Amino acid sequence: MTAAIAEKGAPAAPAPGTAQPPPVRGRRRRRERAFDEVPRWQIYLPLGLYLLFTLVPFYWMLLFSLRPAGSDSLVPWPMTFDHFAKVWNERAFSVFFQNSALIGVGTLICTTGVALAGGYALARFDFRIKQGFMLALLCSQFIPGALMLVPLFQIFKNLQLINSPLSVVIAETVFQLPLSIILISGFIRNVPYSLEEAAWVDGCSRLQAFRIVVLPMLRPGLIAVGSFAFVHSWNHFLFALMFLMDGDKQTIPVGLSTLIGADSVDFGALAAGGVISAVPVVIVFAFIQKWLISGFSAGAVKG
Incomplete structure (x- = not known):
């Protein structure tokens, strides 16, 4: 009776010829390898563009706050803290x-x-x-x-x-x-x-x-x-x-x-x-x- 219960509770055996799903650890390793094979420029280029888009307004604000009034230079020099x-x-x-x-x-x-x-x-x-x-x-x-x-x-x-x-x-x-x-x-x-x-x-x-x-x-x-x-x-x-x-x-x-x-x-x-x-x-x-x-x-x- 114990053997029958064990057989009833055991998972069903896969049918012959049925493809088995890969283990979770194997899928994770394949994803990591696929990520490593991606060229670095495809990762850093979008991130760099996003960072540039984010930081330009802050640089513009810092530029206006540090350069003298009336100046149109793109570099805060000579620098002033009068503002x-x-x-x-x-x-x-x-x-x-x-x-x-x-x-x-x-x-x-x-x-x-x-x-x-x-x-x-x-x-x-x-x-x-x-x-x-x-x-x-x-x-x-x-x-x-x-x-x-x-x-x-x-x-x-x-x-x-x-x-x-x-x-x-x-x-x-x-x-x-x-x-x-x-x-x-x-x-x-x-x-x-x-x-x-x-x-x-x-x-x-x-x-x-x-x-x-x-x-x-x-x-x-x-x-x-x-x-x-x-x-x-x-x-x-x-x-x-x-x-x-x-x-x-x-x-x-x-x-x-x-x-x-x-x-x-x-x-x-x-x-x-x-x-x-x-x-x-x-x-x-x-x-x-x-x-x-x-x-x-x-x-x-x-x-």
Whole structure:
């Protein structure tokens, strides 16, 4: 009887003459060999063209910010930093920079904290409207921010938050939360549930198990979500323009718009302000790129 059961559970033998599919390892090796046989110029030429297309606007901005006013040279020589001094001191970009940093850090903290709680609930609990809630989060990404300006302005006016950086932080957090919650829930699903159960057996509460076991494994995901929230709030123009009235509370995107006059544009000052706005974001991404890439790859495996 044991032999019969074994024969019943064993996979059926292939018919004679039937071609067998190659093993997975063999297919992978053949793909690697095919990739090695591709001429290098077919790989590096498209990548070089894409890199050139991406870097030329940045070089043009850097060129205008470093060359003297009235010069048409394609090389920033003689080099001058007068445009940077002008926008930083005369145009109050030092104040704009501080305001943008304050709003960016506040949005990062609020978005990451709320998304962490919401993502954990979606990943670990089953409730009746879970699928409908996920669908609502996805559909909310199609709503433009400009459509919500009037109701948000009325709400902040009733709460006496107009002309306060807190209004911009709340608005940015609200519009960043749907995507952030979806991403965080994907990261948490990749953490084995058995690890939390083992912590419960050892006497930990759910909160302690989350803090000790789950949270350290979410570092790449939290960095990915937080970096997106920070960059979006750093570059966003509309909310700061509508909810902040005083000039000393404006952010860098609004400050850049003040450099464009009705009859003339100071290209040197505008380019210098753009460099000041771009450099912090580039530095942040240069330091967190390894966690950012691993975070995206971890969140894209399961959903």
